[in-house]
Amino acid sequence: MRPSSMAKDAARRLPALGTALLLSLGLFAPAAQAAGTPGAAPAGNPATSAAPSASAGKAAPRTIPVPKSPDTPKDARPLASDQQAKATAPTAGSSVGAAKAARQFSAAAACDVSAFTGKSGAALVQQVKSAGLDCVNTLFQLKGNDAKGAFNEAQMVTVANALRDTAATYPGDNSTSAGQLVLFLRAGYYVQWYNKDAVGPYGDSLKTAIRGALDSFFAAPRTRDISDANGDTLAEAVTLIDSAQENARYTGVVKRLLNDYTGSWPAAMTAAVANTETVIVNGFDLPEFISALQADPTFATTTASFVTRNSSLINGGDVVTKIGIQLGNLVAHEELRPQGRPILKDLINRYPLVGNTGPLTMNLLWFTEKKDEGNCSLYGTCDVPAKLVPLVLTVDHTCNANLRIRAQDMTAQQLADTCTSLINQDAFFHKIVKDNGPVANDNNTNLEVVAFDDYYNYSLYAWEMYKIDVDNGGMYEEGNPAVAGNQARFIAHEASWLRPQFQIWNLNHEYTHYLDGRYDMYGDFEAGMTTPTIWWVEGLAEYVSYSYRGEHYDAAVAQAAKGTYALSTLFDTTYDNSDSTRTYNWGYLAVRYMLQSHPQDVDALLAKYRAGDWNGARTLLKTTIGTSYDADFAAWLKQCGADNCGSLPTTQAPLCTAADTRQFDKNCRRDNVAATTGNYNYGYLNLPAGVKQLTITTSGGTGNADLYYNSGSWATTGAYQAKSTTSGNGETLTITNPPAGYVFFSLYAQQGFGGVTVTTTYN
Template sequence: MTKDGARGLPALGAALLLALGLLTPQAQAHAAENPTVKAPQAAKSAPRSIPAPKSPDTPEDARPLAAEQRARAAAPTAGSSVGAVPAARQPAAACDVSAFAGTSGAALVQQVKAAGLDCVNSLFQLTGNDAKGAFDEAQMTTVANALRDTSAAYPGDNSTSAGQLVLFLRAGYYVQWNHADAVGPYGDGLRTAVRGALDAFFAAPRTRDVTDANGATLAEAVTLIDSARENARYTGVVKRLLNDYTGSWPAAMTSAVANTETVIERGFDLPEFVSALQADPTFATTVSSFVTRNSALMNGGDLVTRIGIQLGNLVASDALRAQGRPLVKDLINRYPLVGSTGPLTMNLLWFTEKKDAGNCSFYGTCDVPAKLVPLVLTVDHTCNADLRIRAQEMTAQQLADTCTSLIEQDAFFHPIVKDNGPVKDDHNTSLEVVVFDDYYNYSLYAWEMYGIAVDNGGMYEEGDPAKAGNQARFIAHEASWLRPQFQIWNLNHEYTHYLDGRYDMYGDFEAGMTTPTVWWVEGLAEYVSYGHRGAHYDAAVTQAGKGTYALSTLFDTTYDNADSTRVYNWGYLAVRYMLQSHPQDVSALLAQYRVGDWNGARTLLKTTIGTRYDADFAGWLKACAADNCGSLPTDQAPLCTAADTRQYDRNCRRDGVAATTGNYAYSFLYLPAGVHQLTITTGGGTGNADLYYNGGAWATTGSYLAKSTNGGNGETLTVADPPSGWVYFSLYGQQGFDGVTVTTTYN
């Protein structure tokens, strides 16, 4: 359960997929916290987290996820799933969809029966006048009556074209749902006709044939139950199929059973279906018995699991909860939480916690979060006193490489932010990295183990850093789509959040968000991640060429007013520019962040700096777009100590150098005999300052021995074997400049 004020950070945007040094991972989202064993009758509170997108490369998985991840479809099921003739076996000219809109009565029935199943299947795509002509209520009623008549002698296969009639009706319901304005309303006349058709079909003795020939049409007829919203009327058909099914049934018959999942799941949206189940408790016990009788077939993505999960909807219904509780309790406690039965038990567990909250003692599930940790995370590895990895499955080499990457990143981080140790009251002395085997397992288990939202690529939770014993945790998953390369999605980005929270940001995440700090929080994480890995940030360089944002605008970025491009790509650009061009401003900003003076930091950004750097930032973006983004200054020389602000020495710098357009900032230093090389560098600030050197006399644009006249303020002059004594250099205001740092070194 999340503590109040826990730091929860949204995950890195989906596009940022780059390899990590030594094949060490990268992960993709953040917001986690400390697991606690639930007390009986106490529901878990949702952790404070900000969802972020998954990688677009995250593969789809056939296995079901927790109910909060699945949106129940509103429209009838589209297209045929079973029994269609492969297109290669049917001449293209055999299907003229306009013919269905131009006929009616017996001619329409003949047209439907004569068409191939693939041709009828294409009718799901009809729109406009064609949809109206084919599927208005009169046409649908005609075909429903034809199915009724054909079903009287249904032979157990499609020799009488019952399959085409069923599929036509399915297509009509689908098109009318999506294009009711074109097709028109359906009323009681059609409902009566469809009920007659389905009654006759399911009453036909040969619909019980356990053959693929029967199953092809039967599977479509089961789906038609839901398309016509007759779920309540045919609960007996569903029970019959579930009671009769065995794992030896052929594929098409198995599909007919699988299609009952839609009838059941969507039936719970219909009051009459709920009433039918209230009146017939054997429906629920039939579903439960179907699961226990066929449990050997469960592999996570099977029909037994999917149909068994529907028992959770009983718990979600006030009217059916009493029926559902003992059945769900039995299944949760009967089958393991991990392995092939995990998808069933974890989904049913979700229903008990989200739809029947506060009753974990009844279900016997109060200790499940703590129980799951050792069951799921079988790897427990300590990198050092500060880093621990809990994983579902990692090799010794993968663990070693991950530890190495994070330890080296720690060393990379501190020279950038120039901290003096942890901020006051921060007790997050260690980080636990949790690694699930893939996105599916993360989604299946992490919501329960750590009380987090899982529709993202991972979560980082700082917790309450002022609380002794608090455990910061990053909950991640392997980027399975990159295998055989091993990578934890966004690992280095997330580790930067831990370091930044510990060494730069006072208090918890919520405190740091009282003013807009997202540009720094996410931009630094990107900067350190890419810099540490030596990776080229293609997406950010591309954005630099667009010049979308002013620097002063980026200082206002929040998670609510920005998309992932602004948060991550532009956060990176803003932080990189500030670190390279205005390190003294970054130092002043971090001094405010480290004591929790959020308003003081905001004043520095929006008033002291304001729009002063916008023009220079725009110029820097153009250079960056050409792949000349510059580099972070090496460790800065100390400030010069001479009282005369124009005087420099062997290894010192002066900040805040300025001059107006057309004027100079004059400087000088004394060189002892034997100097082999003098280097003068300038950078940062606003405007455009050119650098001139003139040996033993004042340097001007008309009197100099060397010059550096790049655009902006990034200038360097290296003078070999300069004369001893006083030498002179100056910055000329090609455009008025301010805030420039000038450094002199010699050897």
């Protein structure tokens, strides 16, 4: 996924990519005593070369977002990114009372909408009060003439005045039907918000009436009762404050609830306190609310005291956390910053950044950085990014000199499987693109994979640790590969919805971007975007991810059957002119077709990409090829849509020419390799200095051959540094930075095998 200029809402629309399929292979096990005698080894003393360490240098990252999975579960805990999209519409439906109608109140008869739309005055009031809460709750769905008949301003004024009168003797429960009156008024504001043309405007008459109603209700002594009976109606009345946009007038009510609250309150009373969050968060959108808080600094201190006094209740998704986070809005408004700054500084430094208090502290930190930018020294938070890395990413694992994993929580087996999946993907990738090593001036010699435990933790921490947008499913930081010590990094999270199976979301897709950028695309990502290259960039990532994992790409095959795009049109794909279907499904189809049907054109195209000749590549696609393949592509799509997409043309390395049948070279193969059960077939290479990657693959034949590698002596099941032991004969080993001189490998016959092809390549 690319680029940094991609709009967040566009990224949000992108669909899920295939999840990572991790292979179970043992990697780099320590060598043991050799179990067999393969014969004399070639003369020479194999050199051992130390793997280079990752440089600490870092260039400004070029960030490439990953689409968020639609299967990502909703977490009850708040996220900093949620603050960017506050809801200002009235709250829909009953939050407390109607859900408890069967327990708290008498059951209601079937709800007849005409009973509300056809009555007014005292008759309407009586109808509302006699209806069950569950019946009144259905009125939130009214539209058209029904909405106007029930909720025009005159009807609302009538019910508001009735609430005023009823509240004067409120008994602390719903025996006088105050709850139905409150819920009716809430429904009216909600329906009018979304159906203003049908319902008509609300003006001063209703404003006066609703203030009288709320004044009367909150003045009633029994609204202070600490009971579920009172809490059911009180919770709805608190929400009504926001529905009527009277947030500024009733800051005193909010303060009273926050000041009185203790963790021992019953559930309905706690819900009433929780509903003050809506009053507060939406209040910050109202100028009069800002003025009220500016005139009364005790609102801020009361809210802060509510947090510190009840801090033992904090678990991340609790009422204290959710209300406490709203204190961050103080620093979002210049008039309130003098109040907010000392409060936020105290809370951020008072509570840990990780654990139960993490959602509170990280959200408040977000406000200080995004809404009071450039003042980290004032808050004492300038060192937070560096502090967070070891606190959050407690796992630090090196796969090899070119690949490192920083994780929040991964087992040894999960780490080994992830390393194997990526290392073996190298060979698969190079076989497809047929490169001759990295492009010029590319210093992205190593990749750091960062794996958070789930999407929530990624969103909570990655924005601060890596200064990236987190409204996505992950982020690839390519950086500037021309800068020495540049650190390429894929910031990801576990696909928690697939547990107990372990998968890192988009792992193989994003690793392809790293490989493609290093071996196919000259310069940084922005350089490659000077002409439309997205069909290749995203199409190849999809192709490699699905093909390498052996996954059937259902969505792409379904799109092929539709025949929506011509190939020449897909060559024009950019992030700006395409949706996720065209970017990923159709990118995959275009790349697969070109690789299978016109590999020579792909070779020519990649030669230009690797040289940074973007205009030359564009000429090849749009002028040399142009529309000439469109008809054939359309015919291929029909076959692919019927699930007959074909396969890549077979390209074999030439046969090895050395007289010793055990000897292999840079790019050669030996056919008809065989061994009986329990025995070996041995091989070796004499490598020059400076080899970056050695790849050994086996394929074809019968039986079951396992592949072992060793740099110091003959490779056996008891003496090896790497192995590939899948069922059958499809084995691959990619050795990074092998030593110069003789290195060894063997095929061990778990089951007698024959007719196997062994191929070695290195660059």
